[in-house]
Amino acid sequence: MIALAYALLCMLARKPCSGYELTKLLQLFWQAQHSQIYPLLAKLEKEGLVTFELIGQTGKPDKKLYSITEAGTGRLRAWIKEQPPSDILERDEFLIKIYAIGLMDPETGRQLFLERREALLARLARMQEGMRGMEEDDDPPVTDIASKQFGRYLIYERRMRLLREEVGWIEWALPLFKPSSARPRPEE
Numbered sequence: 001m002i003a004l005a006y007a008l009l010c011m012l013a014r015k016p017c018s019g020y021e022l023t024k025l026l027q028l029f030w031q032a033q034h035s036q037i038y039p040l041l042a043k044l045e046k047e048g049l050v051t052f053e054l055i056g057q058t059g060k061p062d063k064k065l066y067s068i069t070e071a072g073t074g075r076l077r078a079w080i081k082e083q084p085p086s087d088i089l090e091r092d093e094f095l096i097k098i099y100a101i102g103l104m105d106p107e108t109g110r111q112l113f114l115e116r117r118e119a120l121l122a123r124l125a126r127m128q129e130g131m132r133g134m135e136e137d138d139d140p141p142v143t144d145i146a147s148k149q150f151g152r153y154l155i156y157e158r159r160m161r162l163l164r165e166e167v168g169w170i171e172w173a174l175p176l177f178k179p180s181s182a183r184p185r186p187e188e
Contacts, residue, residue: 001075001079002040003086004026004032004036004037004040005040005043005044006076006079007026007029007030007032008022008026008037008040008041008044008050009044009049009050009068009072009073009075009076010076010151011025011026012050012066012067012068012072013068013072013073013076014148014149014151014152015148016053016065016066016067017065017066018063018064018065018066019034019037019038019041019064019066020034020063022037022041022066023037028152028155028156028159029155041064041066044072045066047071048069048071048072049068049069049071049072049075050066050067050068050069050072051066051067051069052064052065052066052067053065053067094112094116097112098112106177106178106179107177109177110174110177113170113173113174113177114174116166116170117167117170117171120163120166120167120170121167123163124160124163124164124167127156127159127160127163128160130156131153131156131157131160134149134152134153134156137149
């Protein structure tokens, strides 16, 4: 099975979700499109790893609420225990642009960093709000390993630390953007 299938099982092990909810929850890990998720859910259902309940809605199409089965939980437990994680994959268009930042004038480069900082701070604020929601809603406490939110809590904390670190790196880099005459050109 592909990693995205296990990611879906992980989300469903915490609570039943619609395909739309799964797409939103997965954003914490990577971007997955509806066009990837729905066929994969159908495949997992065919394999007996998930099941769904059709929920009728007024004025909207019915939705499927997916749940993990015992077989799905067993497969997920085996994968967590036996399968070592693959190498870290990172795809960040911002970093690609930074690699060639010497081609830009300093103000354009500075603006790129300022926009990134603004986006990171907005994301950090959303995550902090989500963290507060977890801390208020959970019994046992979210910091207790018995909590269904414990794994999500750990991931949110990691992501927030990474965001803060990147904001710090941006703050460090911003003073480096001086007019071209004030900085040496990189060797070619």
